[in-house]
Amino acid sequence: MEYPKPVQNLIAQVAKLPGIGKRSAERIALHLLKANHDTSKQLAQAILETKLKIRNCSRCGSYTESDPCEICQSPRRDQAIICVVEGPNDILSLERTAAFGGVYHALMGKISPLNGIGPEQLRIAALVERVKREKPSEVILALSADVESEATAHYVGEQLKLLGVTVSRIGLGLPAGSALESADEVTLARALEGRRRL
Numbered sequence: 001m002e003y004p005k006p007v008q009n010l011i012a013q014v015a016k017l018p019g020i021g022k023r024s025a026e027r028i029a030l031h032l033l034k035a036n037h038d039t040s041k042q043l044a045q046a047i048l049e050t051k052l053k054i055r056n057c058s059r060c061g062s063y064t065e066s067d068p069c070e071i072c073q074s075p076r077r078d079q080a081i082i083c084v085v086e087g088p089n090d091i092l093s094l095e096r097t098a099a100f101g102g103v104y105h106a107l108m109g110k111i112s113p114l115n116g117i118g119p120e121q122l123r124i125a126a127l128v129e130r131v132k133r134e135k136p137s138e139v140i141l142a143l144s145a146d147v148e149s150e151a152t153a154h155y156v157g158e159q160l161k162l163l164g165v166t167v168s169r170i171g172l173g174l175p176a177g178s179a180l181e182s183a184d185e186v187t188l189a190r191a192l193e194g195r196r197r198l
């Protein structure tokens, strides 16, 4: 016997989530089916509310309810040190280390010719404009350790050096090929501290 259509649909939707295979999706869907009405409703509401209320900060790209975000508005942060990361998840990872007191700029991806992503699809032009406008004392490139991130860091570094701004790159104690967001807090804090000037 097949599941009724709505259940099949729920399983299909859950199976699209990262790290969830078909079997797990089925288990989650059946759990929700069995759970009381409130559980399902709260989950559905939390998903909708997140999508409605959370946006990307127009300055740094972080996830925020208010624009500009708290970090961009904070007088306790050094607004003249910009840390460039690939995405908002990396900002969350770096914030957890509590080792960085500056501000961020998320590129929203990395240069990836195989996936048809060139520099113009990323927030690189916005970064160049921001550096011209804000004249930061330092720009730190905190990208991952895989080949595409390396190429992106190189490209962005060259663009920024033309502007005469001090550019540094985090010293990667990360294993080759690994993503910044998968690094633990101590490794990240150390990488930030061991940054080298380009």
Ligand SMILES: [Zn+2]
Residues within 6 Å of the ligand: 057, 058, 059, 060, 061, 062, 068, 069, 070, 071, 072
């Ligand atoms: Zn921001």
